Amino acid sequence: ALELVTALAVRHPRAHLTLWGEPGPRVRPRLEGLGITVVPGRVVGIEEGRAWSAHEEHGHDVAVWCAGFEPVRIEGLGPVGADGRLALDPFLQWRPGWFVAGDLGCPPVPHRMGCVTALPMGAHAAGNITRFLEDRPLQPFGFTDIVTCTDLGGGHGLAQVHGRDLVFGGRTGGLLKAAILGYVRTVLAAERTVRQPLYRWAQPAVALEVADGHRS
Numbered sequence: 187a188l189e190l191v192t193a194l195a196v197r198h199p200r201a202h203l204t205l206w207g208e209p210g211p212r213v214r215p216r217l218e219g220l221g222i223t224v225v226p227g228r229v230v231g232i233e234e235g236r237a238w239s240a241h242e243e244h245g246h247d248v249a250v251w252c253a254g255f256e257p258v259r260i261e262g263l264g265p266v267g268a269d270g271r272l273a274l275d276p277f278l279q280w281r282p283g284w285f286v287a288g289d290l291g292c293p294p295v296p297h298r299m300g301c302v303t304a305l306p307m308g309a310h311a312a313g314n315i316t317r318f319l320e321d322r323p324l325q326p327f328g329f330t331d332i333v334t335c336t337d338l339g340g341g342h343g344l345a346q347v348h349g350r351d352l353v354f355g356g357r358t359g360g361l362l363k364a365a366i367l368g369y370v371r372t373v374l375a376a377e378r379t380v381r382q383p384l385y386r387w388a389q390p391a392v393a394l395e396v397a398d399g400h401r402s
Contacts, residue, residue, distance in 0.1 A: 187252035188213060192339030195220035204244055206237070212355060216338045255299040257290045267292055276326035278311045283318060287311040293327055295390075303329060305370060306387040313383060330388040335363040 227239040271292040287307035343359035
């Protein structure tokens, strides 16, 4: 919601934009600078032309509902965890030979949903699929979430380093967000050229040990 409303404000400066929710103090100056109205509280109802919370009602021409992440339910996949995600083994297998990447899968060490985890999971699952087909030992998946980046439009952003009281805002935050995305695009393009796995991500300080990585 934050990334969308700020992008719309930069692209359509004459539009009147309203953001429902609690964006936090670090991004409020940017929202105010873009002329975005912030309405605290939770939307409890929405219909054509209006939306309302327990205390307020606002009209609109266009409404965008940003409701958060929820795994897609796929019929016939059998039991899932309490959060609706498939419990995976260290090799990102749901069952022997069934590899899962992205928001639907939950590795032994859970990670937050989003592209920050889906991209590494996809790359690692692809490598293990190759190993599986070639009857080679599978490799356990490892990932360390270092930073959360939010694009706030017009080259501005917010980058929050996990585990440390370190936050980069404004143009610096925007540059960090752009650098991460640029790295991914550049490396994936290079992989198509050289036909070699080049994409890398932060690994945990302590590797996950498994007894057997062979196919079952």
